[in-house]
Amino acid sequence: MKDSIQLTGNQIFSSYQVEKNLYDEVFDQTGKVKKYYQKVLSLFNKLTLQDLKKLNEFARASFFNQGVTFAVYSDNMKGVERIFPFDLFPRIIPLKEWENLEKGIIQRNRAINMFLYDIYHDRKVLKDKIVPSELIFSSNYYLKEMIGFTPPGKVYTHISGTDLIKHKDGEYYVLEDNLRCPSGVSYVLSNREAMKRTLSKVFSSYNIKPVHDYPEQLLSMIQSVAPEGVDNPTCVVLTPGMYNSAYYEHSFLAQSMGIQLVEGRDLYVDKNFVYMKTLHGSKRVDVIYRRVDDDFIDPLCFRPDSVLGVPGLMGCYREGNVTIINAPGTGAVDDKAVYTYIPEIIKYYLSEEPILKNVHTYRCELEDDLKYVMENMEELVVKPVDESGGYGIFMGHKSTAAQRKDFQDRIKNNPRKYIAQPIMSLSVHSTFIEESEFFEPRHIDLRSFCLMGKGKDFVLKGGLSRVALKKGSLIVNSSQGGGSKDTWVLEG
Amino acid sequence: MSAYFDILYQSISEYEYPVKEAFFEFIISPCECDSQSLVEFNIKTSTGPDVFTTKNSLGFNQIRIRPAGYFKTFKLEYSAKVRKEELNNIDNLRPSAHEQWAEINSTNFYIENFLYLHTSPLTVIPKENQNEVLIYRRSSDLLEYSLELNTHIHNLLSYEKEVTDVSTTAADVILLKKGVCQDYTHLFLAMARSNGLACRYVSGYLDQGSSYTGTGGMHAWAEVYIPGMGWTGFDPTNNCRVNIQYIKVAHGRDYNDCSPIKGVLLSLGENKTYHLVQVSQQQQ
Numbered sequence: 001m002k003d004s005i006q007l008t009g010n011q012i013f014s015s016y017q018v019e020k021n022l023y024d025e026v027f028d029q030t031g032k033v034k035k036y037y038q039k040v041l042s043l044f045n046k047l048t049l050q051d052l053k054k055l056n057e058f059a060r061a062s063f064f065n066q067g068v069t070f071a072v073y074s075d076n077m078k079g080v081e082r083i084f085p086f087d088l089f090p091r092i093i094p095l096k097e098w099e100n101l102e103k104g105i106i107q108r109n110r111a112i113n114m115f116l117y118d119i120y121h122d123r124k125v126l127k128d129k130i131v132p133s134e135l136i137f138s139s140n141y142y143l144k145e146m147i148g149f150t151p152p153g154k155v156y157t158h159i160s161g162t163d164l165i166k167h168k169d170g171e172y173y174v175l176e177d178n179l180r181c182p183s184g185v186s187y188v189l190s191n192r193e194a195m196k197r198t199l200s201k202v203f204s205s206y207n208i209k210p211v212h213d214y215p216e217q218l219l220s221m222i223q224s225v226a227p228e229g230v231d232n233p234t235c236v237v238l239t240p241g242m243y244n245s246a247y248y249e250h251s252f253l254a255q256s257m258g259i260q261l262v263e264g265r266d267l268y269v270d271k272n273f274v275y276m277k278t279l280h281g282s283k284r285v286d287v288i289y290r291r292v293d294d295d296f297i298d299p300l301c302f303r304p305d306s307v308l309g310v311p312g313l314m315g316c317y318r319e320g321n322v323t324i325i326n327a328p329g330t331g332a333v334d335d336k337a338v339y340t341y342i343p344e345i346i347k348y349y350l351s352e353e354p355i356l357k358n359v360h361t362y363r364c365e366l367e368d369d370l371k372y373v374m375e376n377m378e379e380l381v382v383k384p385v386d387e388s389g390g391y392g393i394f395m396g397h398k399s400t401a402a403q404r405k406d407f408q409d410r411i412k413n414n415p416r417k418y419i420a421q422p423i424m425s426l427s428v429h430s431t432f433i434e435e436s437e438f439f440e441p442r443h444i445d446l447r448s449f450c451l452m453g454k455g456k457d458f459v460l461k462g463g464l465s466r467v468a469l470k471k472g473s474l475i476v477n478s479s480q481g482g483g484s485k486d487t488w489v490l491e492g
Numbered sequence: 493m494s495a496y497f498d499i500l501y502q503s504i505s506e507y508e509y510p511v512k513e514a515f516f517e518f519i520i521s522p523c524e525c526d527s528q529s530l531v532e533f534n535i536k537t538s539t540g541p542d543v544f545t546t547k548n549s550l551g552f553n554q555i556r557i558r559p560a561g562y563f564k565t566f567k568l569e570y571s572a573k574v575r576k577e578e579l580n581n582i583d584n585l586r587p588s589a590h591e592q593w594a595e596i597n598s599t600n601f602y603i604e605n606f607l608y609l610h611t612s613p614l615t616v617i618p619k620e621n622q623n624e625v626l627i628y629r630r631s632s633d634l635l636e637y638s639l640e641l642n643t644h645i646h647n648l649l650s651y652e653k654e655v656t657d658v659s660t661t662a663a664d665v666i667l668l669k670k671g672v673c674q675d676y677t678h679l680f681l682a683m684a685r686s687n688g689l690a691c692r693y694v695s696g697y698l699d700q701g702s703s704y705t706g707t708g709g710m711h712a713w714a715e716v717y718i719p720g721m722g723w724t725g726f727d728p729t730n731n732c733r734v735n736i737q738y739i740k741v742a743h744g745r746d747y748n749d750c751s752p753i754k755g756v757l758l759s760l761g762e763n764k765t766y767h768l769v770q771v772s773q774q775q776q
Contacts, residue, residue: 123603133599137606144607144745145549269515270558272544300517300754311515311756315546315556 015438023168023427036094036490049437055198059086062194084187085483087431091465098489102459104355105162109450112333114349116156120146130348131341141331149318152225153454156327165445166427173357179334181291181326184464185449186249191486209461209489215256217458224453225323226286233286236260240292240308250291269312274322289325336385336419359424364415373420377404380420397423426474431467443468445476462487493578495736495773502768503568508761510562516755518555519742522574531573538567552742576736586720589632595719607745608690614746615682617663634718638726645680646731651705673712674747676728680714690717692743695750697771699737704730709769710752
């Protein structure tokens with residue numbers, strides 16, 4: 001029995017295998033191309049290998065010229081600036097499918113904001129035992145400084161990034177909610193730019209939903225949550241500085257919104273207001289889109305050794321004189337253990353069925369779940385609940401006996417720290433692989449970007465499709481060798 | 493019966509080199525609560541009239557100052573008049589020990605008071621030193637237990653200045669067996685919390701006409717939640733219950749929530765800070 005199908009007749013697709021037990025975004029199980037990919041595939045089919053290599057060079061030059069880089073943190077490559085690998089074959093999501101995703105993302109984030117308001121006020125959801133209170137109170141990201149405080153419009157997660165995957169059943173699943181000023185949106189815009197520069201003709205024959213209005217939408221959301229009574233707010237992007245891995249994005253967003261990019265040392269507090277030092281004297285600041293973690297935003301309130309923040313900022317915030325985006329304390333909800341309760345949270349606040357599915361999650365702190373995890377290590381992915389960027393993840397199906405033993409010990413020592421999930425088979429997508437000089441299937445996910453302001457919900461039509469470039473790998477994070485694709489939401 | 497107290501508070505900081513930029517937060521003014529009100533409050537600083545207040549996250553006054561221009565000395569002074577009411581004797585209103593524990597072990601009580609039930613960095617005692625802590629629960633009535641704990645800590649420690657500082661934890665104190673009022677209080681909180689009680693750190697002033705220990709500067713004591721009585725003050729430094737001579741400024745999980753001065757400054761060299769506190773009861 002063959003479990004894959006060989007495509008024929010296409011030059012650079014000649015070694016492409018459609019795996020039967022995976023969901024291929026481009027081809028169906030019989031190897032036939034899906035309708036909405038036909039035009040783009042026929043274009044690639046006309047290209048010779050030399051053409052494609054040339055186009056790849058164009059795309060790469062486009063990123064260089066745009067200055068799009070990121071830094072990697074790992075033991076032997078400290079802070080090296082790199083270009084995010086980009087694949088020319090776009091990921092296409094039909095509009096109908098997208099509309100459902102968009103509804104689901106907004107539903108999820110509305111519920112998350114109501115949940116945040118509740119855990120910082122009456123805590124009804126805890127008293128009603130929908131979510132265990134210990135889970136919230138033991139979180140390092142649950143801030144007592146936010147208790148009883150209501151941010152403008154009751155919005156906490158102004159900017160969120162919901163990570164989605166398509167499983168082999170063809171359904172989307174949410175993998176995680178990123179609620180602490182997630183990064184990546186600048187890549188969405190620069191990917192589109194690179195595509196336009198490289199394959200300009202394709203764009204005229206497709207009705208692709210635009211993404212270029214994102215900075216405009218972001219600015220109008222930021223302005224919508226300005227303090228009460230401020231008509232023409234001064235807004236800034238607060239960055240930890242040029243050594244931060246996402247510094248490119250901070251400067252890109254500030255520039256494309258036409259607002260100041262500042263560091264902590266450019267701001268100060270006086271008379272319960274925040275001011276910015278400028279060449280023309282001081283200027284009051286009304287809204288701060290900060291890309292500095294909670295712990296570092298105010299040394300008088302949180303980490304006293306922080307030089308990245310503004311001393312006294314939290315006092316101005318509590319007085320309602322400045323708005324901080326995202327609100328401090330949202331990290332209590334993007335904890336991977338709280339993730340498992342999101343379907344219940346949606347039902348509790350909205351009385352609606354969740355539109356988007358959650359991956360089944362085993363919580364190691366629960367006795368039965370712990371037992372299951374211990375006995376089925378090979379079938380599971382085990383993750384620490386409080387780390388981002390794909391660090392410290394255990395992949396059961398690729399583990400050695402020694403690794404399993406090591407992780408079992410780690411879990412036993414601190415069960416609260418770990419959750420486990422069945423290994424989701426992320427969908428695959430044709431991706432040009434330089435080493436083999438052929439298109440090959442690679443696993444992808446989708447980070448979507450959602451904005452919430454006062455009376456304003458917006459989901460960027462597209463998002464960042466991340467690709468695990470290593471054959472068979474399921475880890476798509478840029479810090480772990482992932483690349484990305486332009487993502488088209490397509491009408492018709 | 494009410495009483496009036498006059499408070500004079502001075503804080504003087506001297507810097508070796510001129511300070512270019514600074515920002516200070518003070519939590520030093522008497523708070524308004526059930527048995528206490530602020531009749532008069534006047535504050536001035538050496539660097540100008542700009543003094544702003546805000547409430548910290550637990551609702552206590554925070555005085556915030558950004559001194560203008562360069563300075564080598566910073567002086568803050570306030571005078572206040574506080575009216576205190578005699579605490580009602582409601583000890584007998586508390587329910588049975590069984591009912592008291594049922595209330596403080598309930599989920600809703602935990603959800604409302606988790607801040608004061610959880611140990612905090614300064615009130616945590618590692619497992620190997622907990623024996624003494626956990627054994628110590630002779631009485632199950634919370635008032636009686638708190639009084640016993642108060643006396644136990646008072647006898648366990650000896651009062652000695654300059655052997656501890658603001659970063660000293662309850663775990664250090666239990667080994668050191670000496671310290672000042674905040675150390676007594678942290679140990680009280682650590683032991684009470686590890687026995688499941690809700691309790692909080694209180695900063696404030698003591699009437700200097702009394703014979704208590706700790707009247708020279710700001711004082712610290714503990715409050716325990718006792719069903720039927722509410723938050724009830726105990727002073728392990730003086731082995732007594734809190735009375736009309738205790739003037740409260742703020743409460744929190746531990747010293748870090750109540751520290752009288754916090755600041756960030758751009759300066760070089762050494763600096764020294766002096767405090768002067770005068771508290772006297774007005775003669776009627």
